[in-house]
Amino acid sequence: MPGTERTRVRRKAKRGSLDTELIYSILDEALFCHVGFIDEGGYPVVIPTIHARQGNTLYLHGSPASHMLRTLATGAEVCVTVTLLDALVLARSVFNHSMNYRSVVIFGTPRLVEGDEKLTALQAVTDHTVPGRWDDARQPSESELNATTVVAIPLDEASAKVRNGPVVDDDEDYSLPIWAGLIPVSTVYREPVPDERLHPGVATPGYVENYRRG
Amino acid sequence: MPGTERTRVRRKAKRGSLDTELIYSILDEALFCHVGFIDEGGYPVVIPTIHARQGNTLYLHGSPASHMLRTLATGAEVCVTVTLLDALVLARSVFNHSMNYRSVVIFGTPRLVEGDEKLTALQAVTDHTVPGRWDDARQPSESELNATTVVAIPLDEASAKVRNGPVVDDDEDYSLPIWAGLIPVSTVYREPVPDERLHPGVATPGYVENYRRG
Numbered sequence: 001m002p003g004t005e006r007t008r009v010r011r012k013a014k015r016g017s018l019d020t021e022l023i024y025s026i027l028d029e030a031l032f033c034h035v036g037f038i039d040e041g042g043y044p045v046v047i048p049t050i051h052a053r054q055g056n057t058l059y060l061h062g063s064p065a066s067h068m069l070r071t072l073a074t075g076a077e078v079c080v081t082v083t084l085l086d087a088l089v090l091a092r093s094v095f096n097h098s099m100n101y102r103s104v105v106i107f108g109t110p111r112l113v114e115g116d117e118k119l120t121a122l123q124a125v126t127d128h129t130v131p132g133r134w135d136d137a138r139q140p141s142e143s144e145l146n147a148t149t150v151v152a153i154p155l156d157e158a159s160a161k162v163r164n165g166p167v168v169d170d171d172e173d174y175s176l177p178i179w180a181g182l183i184p185v186s187t188v189y190r191e192p193v194p195d196e197r198l199h200p201g202v203a204t205p206g207y208v209e210n211y212r213r214g
Numbered sequence: 215m216p217g218t219e220r221t222r223v224r225r226k227a228k229r230g231s232l233d234t235e236l237i238y239s240i241l242d243e244a245l246f247c248h249v250g251f252i253d254e255g256g257y258p259v260v261i262p263t264i265h266a267r268q269g270n271t272l273y274l275h276g277s278p279a280s281h282m283l284r285t286l287a288t289g290a291e292v293c294v295t296v297t298l299l300d301a302l303v304l305a306r307s308v309f310n311h312s313m314n315y316r317s318v319v320i321f322g323t324p325r326l327v328e329g330d331e332k333l334t335a336l337q338a339v340t341d342h343t344v345p346g347r348w349d350d351a352r353q354p355s356e357s358e359l360n361a362t363t364v365v366a367i368p369l370d371e372a373s374a375k376v377r378n379g380p381v382v383d384d385d386e387d388y389s390l391p392i393w394a395g396l397i398p399v400s401t402v403y404r405e406p407v408p409d410e411r412l413h414p415g416v417a418t419p420g421y422v423e424n425y426r427r428g
Contacts, residue, residue, distance in 0.1 A: 036250035036260035046250035046295040081260040
């Protein structure tokens with residue numbers, strides 16, 4: 001996607017990317033994001049929440065009573081950031097320690113979503129979290145829909161930043177007898193725990209049994 | 215800690231807590247945080263970065279050239295948020311789907327850290343990431359210290375928000391033949407990968423071999 005002054009990665013610029021497929025893949029793998037906005041009191045607020053991408057649109061949802069949704073529904077500017085951690089990078093020098101990660105930063109102004117798009121957006125959020133869940137679960141009633149605010153942010157101003165690969169130490173440090181290397185990091189989804197009040201005879205669906213991301 | 219209007223958890227208030235030990239434990243387990251600040255252009259920015267807590271102080275560090283550190287070093291207000299995901303909560307209704315999580319939101323104004331405290335803070339950040347690493351690695355030179363900015367944020371205005379426990383469905387939905395339950399989520403640290411240029415005979419330290427958090 002085209003870059004703007006805001007999406008230009010300034011530090012470690014070679015880690016920055018405007019590659020749309022890369023941006024989409026990070027947004028799709030990440031379960032949740034951190035949403036930054038400016039409170040009416042003039043101070044910044046950062047709140048974690050679930051997101052979903054559909055095409056070139058990012059959806060967020062929540063209670064109409066939530067501080068975040070109330071602010072976003074008024075069209076306040078937001079910054080949405082998603083971060084996936086892949087490894088700790090232990091260099092010989094403290095200074096060159098790092099992390100392998102994949103992150104996306106999005107700038108935009110949300111618009112309120114209503115009507116048919118609202119249902120589509122909630123399906124996207126549900127299936128982003130657990131693919132296949134929407135068709136299986138009891139879908140929202142009219143009053144539940146009214147008790148949910150959905151906003152959309154166009155993915156027109158977004159950038160990715162990625163570090164991968166090995167330790168990079170200063171030349172003179174490679175001869176030091178200090179352990180260096182990576183500690184790979186993964187998010188794992190463990191064995192599902194059925195609800196105690198599960199209706200008798202309900203089997204664990206495949207999309208729950210084999211849940212994984214990325 | 216005492217509450218303020220900003221740290222009052224408004225939505226799902228019973229999930230909110232000002233318990234200092236809980237707040238500390240979440241900050242200590244989380245490897246990284248998301249820092250929100252207002253750019254001089256007047257828009258919000260959210261950046262992932264490593265943090266460390268020492269007593270009632272949170273430290274952040276980075277390059278003096280970074281957008282975030284340049285802004286924070288001027289004493290701009292920040293919001294620092296940390297989120298640990300513990301489970302996906304699959305209810306019978308889409309509406310009651312949720313996540314089990316532990317999060318902390320901190321409001322404050324950073325101060326620039328210099329002198330002896332700067333070294334202590336960098337040790338805290340290093341040992342927050344990999345406990346024991348500071349003593350083992352090559353510690354910062356004078357020029358590396360000058361190439362690092364450290365800021366401190368007092369943990370005076372912070373709150374935690376926690377959801378745990380089982381699915382909560384509407385009474386009439388419990389009879390539906392829909393699978394419900396939890397998918398537990400963990401972060402795992404896999405087998406360390408030694409650097410290709412490791413000095414011969416350097417063994418993997420115990421703090422790397424047995425790395426875990428929380």
